[in-house]
Structure formats: C-alpha cells, structure tokens
Amino acid sequence: MFHHSSKLQYQVRVDKPSPAFAKYLQQAIGGVEGEIRVAMQYFFQAMGARGDSKYRDMLMMTATEELSHIEFLGHAVALNLEGAPVEVQDEAAKDPIVHAILGGMNPRHILSSGLSAMPVNSNGVPFDMSHVYATGNLGADMLANATAEAGGRVLASRLYNMTDDAGMKDMLSFLIARDTMHQQQWLAVIEELGGMQAQLPIPNSTPQEHEATEHSYYFLNTSLDEPTPQGRWTSGPSLDGRGTFSARDKPEPLGQKPDLGKAKPKSGTQTEQQ
Amino acid sequence: MFHHSSKLQYQVRVDKPSPAFAKYLQQAIGGVEGEIRVAMQYFFQAMGARGDSKYRDMLMMTATEELSHIEFLGHAVALNLEGAPVEVQDEAAKDPIVHAILGGMNPRHILSSGLSAMPVNSNGVPFDMSHVYATGNLGADMLANATAEAGGRVLASRLYNMTDDAGMKDMLSFLIARDTMHQQQWLAVIEELGGMQAQLPIPNSTPQEHEATEHSYYFLNTSLDEPTPQGRWTSGPSLDGRGTFSARDKPEPLGQKPDLGKAKPKSGTQTEQQ
C-alpha cells in the first residue's frame, strides 16, 4: 500500500522560468527514458516477482522512489511554465521574442494542461505503457532496469547541458546521482547471483537440449565487403563460460527458398493467385 | 546498402499447422521482444554510431542478421496458418473444435492478412517504433541490446515449451542459440572497454561536478515497515569503483511543499482558482 508525504523528495528551484525548457523536461517525465517508465516498470516487476522476496522488496522500494521523481519533475515543469503567455495581442504578434517563445513551447502546455506537466515526452507524444518491461525473469529484468537507468542518466546529463538555470542544474545533479546508484543497484543483483557467468544466457534455466548450441557462440558477419570486426566477441571463452567465441564470414543460408504455393479459394485473393 | 539471397537463413518446417501457434509466434516478430525490434534497433544505432567504427560494423551486421530472422519467422507463421479455415458453414458452427480453432486464432490472420504474418504481437497490437532504443551512447546501447536479446531468449524458450511440433522446436532452438550469442556479444563490448568499472556510470563522460555525488551510492528504502534488503548494493565498493554502497532507511523529504498559488487570469481556469 502506498502513502504520501507533502514535501517533495528534492528541492525544486527555477530562477528563470523557461517554457522551452519545460518542454525539454517533459522527456524526463513521459519519455521512454523518463520517470513514469521506471516507476511503472519496477512496480510491475515487483508485482510479478517470484523467488527470493528481497528482490521484490528492492523493486517496490525503488518504484516508490521513482514516483517521487515524477512529482518533483512535474513541479519543475509547472514552475518553468510560469513565464509562458496565455494571451496574444496585436503588438506582441510582431515581436520576434514572443514568436520564439511560442515556437519553442509545447502548445498543449497552454491549450491542454493550463501551464502544468503532462505525461508526454518532449515531442508531446503520450507515454505508452508498452515500455514497461517486466518478463518475470529476474536476469532479463535487471538488465532492462540498468538499461532504463542508463538512458535516464544520459538524458539527465543532456538536460543539464541544455539549461543555464542554477536551480535546474541543482535538481538535475540529484537525478544524475540517483541514476548512478540505480544503474549499479540492478547490476549488483546480477553480481550477487554469480555475475554474468552464472546468469547468462538468460534464461539460464533453458535446458541445453532446447538450444542448437552449434549456433550459440559465433559472430555472424553478414557483410559482403567488410572484414569481421575483431574483439572480445570473436575469440576466447564466452561470457557464460559454456563455449568459445568464433566468427563466420559471408555465411550461406541454411534454409529453403520459401514458397507458399497457390492461394486457397475463398481466401479473398485475386483469381490469378488461386 | 542491403542485398538479399533467396533462401532463408534457417530451415522452417511445420509438421502440424496450428493457427493458434501462428498467433503465438507473432510475439517473436512484432512483439517488444521480437525481431523487428532488434533489427531496427541495431540499424538505427549503427546509423548514429560515433567513435570506433568497429562497433558500427558489428551493429549493422547483426541488424542484417535480424532481418533474416523476421523472414524465416514470417514463413513459419504462414505455414502454421495453412490449417486455418477461410469459410464457416452451418454444420461447422456447431463443432467445438472449429470453435476452439477460431477462438484461439488472431481473426486478422483470416480477415486482414490472408493467412500470412503481420507486424503485430500475439495480441494483434502493431509494433511501434518507439521501442527502438538508440541513444548514441555506446554503453547505454549495449545494455539495451543485451536486454532486448534477454527478452528475446526468454520468449523463444517459452514458445519452445508451448509447441509440440518438431519443426517448430527445431527452428526455435536456432533462435535460442543466436540469442545466446547476441546477449554476450553486446556485453563483450562493455568487457572490452574495461568492463562495468570503466563504463559505469553511463554516461561515463559526465563531469563529476554535474553530479550531487553525496546521493550517488545509497540505496533508498522507501518502505515504512520493511527492513532494507541487504546485498551487494548496500555495502562494499560501488561497481564503478568510485564510491561505497550504503543504505538509507525511512528517508525524510529534502524538498519543499509544492505550491503554485493562484491561476492566471485568461488561463482558462475556474474563477475560484484565480
């Protein structure tokens, strides 16, 4: 069960309200790299967690933290919108600065939300929940979470560079820090469970006989003119310790030429296909 | 530039066509765990790759391989649909087996595609390209790719268990094998670049002074009644070697109580809010 306290998890200060930066910040709320995504992803993973309950607890605790991140970012968007116009007047229409502000805004911040945050990204595209990755497989989910936090910290770092507002920089430095922790926290679960060697390939419970292992450890060079890029993935033991990496160049197809033959009568095709 | 050869990358054989399994297989084509996603993800990452060009080459080569996976899976769906009805007749309507087949199918396999694969998942929801994760950051992208392949192998393993068709099991054992390789291939890039210690936190180019490092290494226990789950993430050196993990219990908010005050005149609010 959830509870709330009235103060924000972190202080939000906007020195120079910027409607354009409000649009940018939306990426951190409703973007695929944003906080709704991680909050919901950890929440749904927690609800489906089977096995050692401490991972479920971790997931729910951090889901709860991410809800608090949505909250202070939403406040930051609203404060940045304090400088937005809600009216256009004859003289203003000729002012290039007004034009620039309007052109750089999300118009729905005026028209739809009344100068408040929305669950959309910086293009105004609503977040869609298909981005909540929760497979029920702990290894896959931990990687998905580290990925989400890596994307999140990349975004926060870019936002940091795209503002010169000291308050916003301060808030983003907090987000950057928490994303640092969260990246490592999920990868630490993998380390605790024996590291990549023990956890790969995911799922590590797939029986050996379900896998055509002769195809499991070669890099396939599908280029007609490029040599195979050599690296850790082309020789040496595989990361799961179960095989040895190699490479295959200009591979031949292993399958047949597909042919579906004629179409069935009554299948809604042209007569010529039947 | 792309080229094509007429045979499939891998042999596809369906012994007992099953329209229901055709619906299931769609998840591996148009699901978020599917092949359109990885093909397009690696393709877009390759197009945006900056830095050492060998990673770009790897990405494009594997993107090309994934296009071939779509192709043989698409053929497998069409072969499974060979057993689907295209007509309903009086007597059939009373047959529970016909009912079961129809109820277990994707109706659009009859109505829309004419017994062929579609770029949709097993619920018939079209794939949407927002799932193509490509940040321009090599570390974030490698994690995203390992995640995608982990999800892919989880899916292929589940599909393997949900069919008793020997041909389908054979094809899926190939997919399981290639996903094994692809998971490790992307993580091997991270290993080659110094492993998690060197690559974390992502982006590792964010200047230290952009981060509120006092918040970078503690696990936040937001639960009111659960003790902190202890593990690799609560003590010891952080995975990036830059800090020491700890935990904070029942944290106090660090921010203010948000208050936006009154609404502006002409902002389209109720009079009582202004």
Add this chain to the structure above:
Amino acid sequence: MFHHSSKLQYQVRVDKPSPAFAKYLQQAIGGVEGEIRVAMQYFFQAMGARGDSKYRDMLMMTATEELSHIEFLGHAVALNLEGAPVEVQDEAAKDPIVHAILGGMNPRHILSSGLSAMPVNSNGVPFDMSHVYATGNLGADMLANATAEAGGRVLASRLYNMTDDAGMKDMLSFLIARDTMHQQQWLAVIEELGGMQAQLPIPNSTPQEHEATEHSYYFLNTSLDEPTPQGRWTSGPSLDGRGTFSARDKPEPLGQKPDLGKAKPKSGTQTEQQ
C-alpha cells in the same frame, strides 16, 4: 514524496485460479476505466492544481489510494494465472479444455510477463497516457474524475457478474464501494463551490463577450425526419441560470460554401489542381 508499506490495501483471495478472468481483470488495471488511469490522472491534476490547496491535497491523497488499487489488482491477476499452462504436450493438444483455457487467455501472460499482471487492458492493448485528463481547470477536472469513477464502477460491477469466485467477488465489492465514494467526492467539490449553477459553463471565467450567447442555449435538431426530443434541455432555465433552453429544428447553415481555389505552384499537387 511517496512511501510504501508492505501489505496490500485490501485482502486478495483467489479460490479457483482462472487465466481467463486474469485477462478480464486487466481491464481494471490498464483499461481506460482502470486504476493506472485514475492514479495518474489525479497525480497530474494535483501537480498542476492552482487555487485553494485543499483540492490539490485531495487529489494527491486519492492518487495515492489508486496506486494501492493497482497493487492489489496486480496480485489478483498473478494469482488467477497460477492455473495457466506453461507447456503444451501432445496429448494436451487434443484436450478441448486445454484448448479452451489457452483460447481464453491473453497469450502474453505466458509469453511476455511470465504469469503476472501487465499494464494493458483486456485486449492486451497497453495503457496510453493520453487518457490522463488534467486541464488545470478545477471544474473540468472534477467532471473528468467523476466520469472516470463512473466508468470504473460500471466495469467493477460487470467483472463482479463475470466471476463465480468468492474471493474475487469480495475484492470487487471493495472496489465497487471505493468507486461509489470517489464518484461523489469529486462531485462534492462542485457542490461545495456553488453547484452546477455556479460552476457552469466551464470555464466560468470566460468573459461573456467571448461567447456568441445567441447560440448558447438551444438544442440543435439536425435530423431531417425526427421531431426534437423534448426534455429538461429544450425548455426552462438553463442549468447555469444564465439563459433559457429552447430548440431549433432543421437548421439552415450559417456559413459559406468552402472553396480553397487553386493549389499553389510547388505545393506538390497535380498540375491539374494548380
């Protein structure tokens, strides 16, 4: 800031796990009538609330409650999925009961989530955040919230009728009750602010001179052959007390015949249009 306690807001008990009912229950999680929607809707309205802060507090408190509803519904879905197969075997394929169970399930409950809840509706369509209605106008938002709760209680009542599991009926009776309260709670805000007479038309702050009031109070009968349906809306004082209802039959257009003339050169049209 959000917090969590480890127990569910309400007891969840499933006597006869039903994968089909798990699919149905998804509507209450990820449907437009579901709990993600209201949780996020109240949360975003709270973050944008301007004017008397008590409405903001109400919104945040109930948003928090709705998050707890997602949580126990998610658990109910997982418990209902305990009866789902994860493997198909030769003999089973001939069993009509297995067919019926599989045909009635969401296949992604097996393939994607590993027998857990997902943020999708009963058709497997992911929830999309464009359904979070938050205008910044208190009156519009209160109506939107009452609407959401009306839809929610209609759904919960239908789900109640579609199960014969005593545990599920008990859980749904709690949801039905909370939806009763929430419908009224939001309408009570309108009553407290003077009722519909004071709050309509929304926004009540639009200046009279922005409105072509000669068109504000007649019902338009656009039918060629039906008489105007008489009722509260065709005569008597308007609900906002500012006008008198009437009706107009077979109305004449008030505007011009539209004509855009020729297309511009270089506009990408056919020559014949230019």
Add this chain to the structure above:
Amino acid sequence: MFHHSSKLQYQVRVDKPSPAFAKYLQQAIGGVEGEIRVAMQYFFQAMGARGDSKYRDMLMMTATEELSHIEFLGHAVALNLEGAPVEVQDEAAKDPIVHAILGGMNPRHILSSGLSAMPVNSNGVPFDMSHVYATGNLGADMLANATAEAGGRVLASRLYNMTDDAGMKDMLSFLIARDTMHQQQWLAVIEELGGMQAQLPIPNSTPQEHEATEHSYYFLNTSLDEPTPQGRWTSGPSLDGRGTFSARDKPEPLGQKPDLGKAKPKSGTQTEQQ
C-alpha cells in the same frame, strides 16, 4: 443515415493567415478535447443506446452537429495555412521571420497534407479512437459527455485568447456558445432522471449486496503528514442519499503481504527463482 449540405454550419473568416495558429487549431479537431472525439463519442453512444429512445435521438443529433464543427474548423485550418511557405530559398534562410514561421508550424502541414487540416492534435499526434467513451450506461455516458464539452470549452476559450484575428475570434465565440449548451444538455438528462441523488452511484442498478458498503462513504487520507482536507465530502449525507460522508486518517492496510513463492519450472525464469 447521414446527409450533407454544401454550406458550413458557421461562417469562417481569416483576416491574417497564421500557420502557427493553424497548428494550435488542430487541437480543436484532433485533440482529446476536440470535435472528432465528441462526434464519434456521441455517435457510438447512440449506436449502443438502450432504454428510452429519446436519449439515442439526442445523441445522434448532436453527433451530427459535431461533424459539422469538424468541417468548419478544418476550413479554418486551411485558410490559416494560406500564408505558409512551400519553398525555402537562400536569402529566406537567413530571415529570422521565415525561421520563426517555420519553427512555429507543424511541418506536416507542408510535407504531408499540402496546407490542409489533419486529424491530429497541436503536437501532430493523430487522434486515437480509444478516447471514444461509450459504456452503454446512460449516467456514465452523460458525465463523460459533459466532461468532453467542459474540456472543449476550456480549449476554445484558450484559443480565443491566443489569437488576435477577428474572424477567428468570431468563429471561436460560436464554438464557446455551443459548448455551453452541450455541457448543460447532457447534465440536464441526469437532472431529468432525478438528479445526482437518483443516478448515483453509477451504475445505480448494482445490487447493494455486491458492494462492501462499509467502505462506500469515507474519504481516505493517505498522507503521512497532512490533515484531512475538510469539505462537503467529509461529513453530511452522501450525494446519493444512501450514506453519510466521513474520513479516515493514516489508514492501516487491510490486506496481506503479497507473496507469489517460487517460479514454475519451464516458465522461462532464472534457475535461482525456481
């Protein structure tokens, strides 16, 4: 059956074509507050209306009116786009005014529609029909319709403030007026059926024994540090006349700690979870 006459329902005049305002107006066509939504919502509600046929007739008549609103708004968009460039030339590229016009436009108004209206909102996001709310329950549908019209009038009022074109202001004043009527028309149905007391809780046909009525009339204060906001919803008779409002502070969970135990073999999880 539908018919059409060649003139617009209302006169459209654009004195100063503004491609930026064309983008804004799109919100009134393809936004969730727009005319496609209400036209389709009333149309689908009408097609599913059961009970007294006069409500069906009302719905179909107003659906028809809303189609006419789409039509004149579409014309307004096209007229505003008459001022848009279809060509960029060397010198123009240096002109900040051209830059401002282009930056403030929806690029698809040039690239995709050829200077015409599109069924998208002001961010260019296409309207999606999941926003057509039609439950088959008359009370829920009337609230949904009043909500849609409230959102519509909020939007029209904001658009009115964001233009200084006399023709556009005139057209919007007509929309504001019709939205006034439509808000009240749907609420008048509720009044005619006995008002909120008789219609709440929606559905009013849910048997009392399906509801855990001990949870039906209290406001739940889920905050850890805020007092309950007092108001019409915390004391006095409930709006449905069936109970008495109260409030509960810092509530204890009523349910269990969820625990799904171990994962099944063959469920595609990590070995450690099984």
Add this chain to the structure above:
Amino acid sequence: MFHHSSKLQYQVRVDKPSPAFAKYLQQAIGGVEGEIRVAMQYFFQAMGARGDSKYRDMLMMTATEELSHIEFLGHAVALNLEGAPVEVQDEAAKDPIVHAILGGMNPRHILSSGLSAMPVNSNGVPFDMSHVYATGNLGADMLANATAEAGGRVLASRLYNMTDDAGMKDMLSFLIARDTMHQQQWLAVIEELGGMQAQLPIPNSTPQEHEATEHSYYFLNTSLDEPTPQGRWTSGPSLDGRGTFSARDKPEPLGQKPDLGKAKPKSGTQTEQQ
C-alpha cells in the same frame, strides 16, 4: 454541414446472434480496412481539396455515405451481441460451449461497451487517425482511396465467407457492391484526367530538373542469386510515357561508406566515443 435521417442506409437483420462474429465485424468498423477510415479519409481530403471543385464534392458525398456504413455496421455488431452472456455462474463455467463463446468474444464487448460496437478492430485495437491519408495531391489521394476500397472489399468478401447468417450475408453483399463502385469511382477520376499516362508520375507537377531521371525507369534487382523477374516493368515504354523500362542486376552502391567520426564533448556519449 451534416444532417441525419433516422433510418439506416441499408437493412440489418441478424438471424443467429453471434458474439464471435460481432468481434469479426469490428474489423469493418475500426480496422484499417474499415468504414471509419474511409469516412474520415474522404472527409479530410474534401476539406483540403484544391482545384476543380467537383472532386471536392464527390469526396464529401462519399464521406457522408461512409458515415452511414459505420452506422448500420454498428447496429449489426449490437444485434450480434444480443446472445452474449453478462453473467457467469458455477454450472456455466464447466460448459465448453460457454467457454467457447467467451473465448471467442472481445471481452470489452461485455466489460466496456455494454454489448455495443466500439471504434476498434477485430483485435480490439482502437482505430488511429494516422490512417487518414490525405496529401492534398489529387492523384495520390485517388490511388489511396482505391486502395482503401480494395482492402475494404477484400475484407467484406472474407467476412461474407466467415458467417452462415443469411441476414449478415445480405448486409455484406451490399457492402461488397458499394465497395465495387467506390473502387472504380476514384480510379475513374484518374481516367478522366488522362489516365495513368497523364497522371504519373505523381506528382506530375514536379519539374523534370528536380529528378535524376537516369534512375527513373530501371527495376533494381537487389538479389544476389535470383534472376530479374521479367514483366511489363522491365522493358517497353514506361506507364507515364516519359521513359523506357529496363532492369539492373546486382547493383553496385553509388555512395560512400558512412562515417560520423568522433562524438562531440557534452553530447552524453561514453568518453571512449569522444
């Protein structure tokens, strides 16, 4: 401006209500091959039509007809749902026929719409307006319309085969007929304007010097092992009469190897990329 008359454009009769066929029929309402699509496509094309106004008139007239098609199909869905259960009882849960009916239905026909049509396809995916193709180019739009009607008649023919209800077959035979007309009606516009020779390539107003005409008339065989499929497109005059068809086998790339070099500092990439 639109008007309505109370009778349906065509008679709807359902002899044996079938909730499964109701689901199938949804494809003709809310599918990409369905009536919402063509109604809205012709409507938006009409609103943007420039040039000879008779094409605008045609478009609006047929848009209006398609609205009437939605209406009778919506009624057909509702009548087919008359046989759907709204309650599950202990004994029924064991009945394979009830299972089959429920498994073959769209659950939202019970849960969300209350036994009525919805603006979704046969998978329950809501129609999204990005499928309204309206380019402002008459030739492109006429082809798009013929395509939509071809898809529509393919669908109607398949639906005809998938029912044994005489009333439904009668209704579908009407739809098949109207789709016959509509396919030809749009292509007749092209014929009237000089046929493909005059109208191709679309847009026929693109100046010759904007086109690299040396690449305009060869078929590109990108296969490594298949001979060029010979046909009308590999030799003889082009359909636009401006060139001669030929073919190119195993083409060499004409461009460079792409290389973006190093990433910029502060671009949020890994240090190794900079």
Add this chain to the structure above:
Amino acid sequence: MFHHSSKLQYQVRVDKPSPAFAKYLQQAIGGVEGEIRVAMQYFFQAMGARGDSKYRDMLMMTATEELSHIEFLGHAVALNLEGAPVEVQDEAAKDPIVHAILGGMNPRHILSSGLSAMPVNSNGVPFDMSHVYATGNLGADMLANATAEAGGRVLASRLYNMTDDAGMKDMLSFLIARDTMHQQQWLAVIEELGGMQAQLPIPNSTPQEHEATEHSYYFLNTSLDEPTPQGRWTSGPSLDGRGTFSARDKPEPLGQKPDLGKAKPKSGTQTEQQ
C-alpha cells in the same frame, strides 16, 4: 536472407548542416510516406505472397532497396544534425538565432538520439507498423504500393522545395526518380494481369452471387443541395466492364430505424434503461 555492403546506395552530401531540415527529413524515414513503411510493406507482402512467385521476388527485391533508402536518409539526418547545439550558455540564451535553431529542431535529436536519425516522423511521432498494408490479395497490394510511392514522391518533391542545400537536393532527386519507377512498377503488374478491367473489382474472385450487384455501379449523391458531379463515374461502362455507371440523387434510406430496446439486467446499465 539479407546481406549488407558497407557503402550507401547513393551519395549523401550536406553542405550546410540544418537541424531543422533534419527534423523535416524524418518524415521520409518514419512518416507514413516514408521508407520504413515501404520497406516493411513490401517485405511482409513478399512473405505472404501466394500465386506466381515472380511477384514475391519483385516485392522482396524492392523491399531490400527500400532498406537501403532508410540507410542513406539516416545518414543525411545525422549530417544535418552536426550543426546542432548540445549546450546552452548564458549569452547564447539571448541570441535569437540560437532560439530559432532550437525552436525549429526536434528536441529528441539532442536529448534522446544524440544527434542521429530516429524512426519517427517530422512531428517526432514513432512509426507504427499498422501502416504496413499487406492483404494477401495481389491487386489490393499493388494499389497500396502505388499509393505509398505516390505519397513518397509527393513528400520528396516537397522536401526538395524546402531545402536550398545542393547536396540534399541531389539526394532527393534520386529519391524522386526511384519513386517514379516504383509507382509504375506496381501498376505494371496490374497492367500485365489484364489491366483494371480484368483486376477490378478487387478481389476479382468474389462470386457474383455474393454481391448485391444492383448497388454496384451508381454514384450516391448524399448532398441535400448539390447536383451530382458529372464525370467518368456517372455514365458509361464501368472500369471493370461488368456494368454501367449511373448516379442516384437524394437517396432514401433502405433500412429500418434501429432500436435495441431495453438493456439486460446485470449489464451494468442504469436502472432506468432496463
């Protein structure tokens, strides 16, 4: 099976990087008129092609070509983004040119992709695969493909006019040329199969007795005040040679007034409807 060679199909040169034009070019990658769409459409049509295999081969060959178009367009976007800022500084914030550049960009080109192409359109809306039209009917698919290429060439022509960069104009002139070929290539299939007379109505395999042919050849004038627009579609032989065109003015409905009667008990409606 697919293969790749390292050079681009066509040379890409950007003389004056323009982040705004990068946004515009996205329409040609991820728009409904773009290259992902045609690549995937031809690919899925090929995978479902039944009948003469040469059409399957054509489809796969051109699908492969379109993948190469995505690739060079993606490179063009990245090169145009070379001029984009990744940092905002105090002084810059006051510069109207910086404002104009930022306002005219897709912010996700900075925040999400790190100055690279994305699979989205010029509004930043991700491509969704429902636009892959593949019916299994050769005639319908050929029309769909000609439509897609018509839209594509309209777009490329408009993009050509919206840039003054010689390199971009050169690349677009290649795209314009290939679209010329592809439009005709698909229509040539229809010509080879006997032309429209033989191929219409699509599907041409629908038995005559499934069609209410008395409704197959009249144009329906649904306008109350406009005369029927006369043309090739109102008289003379139909394009399929099976009938004679005519027109019907102010048509009477052929169906009943719909009436669904009362709602069922337990259907979740209001009591007044039952």
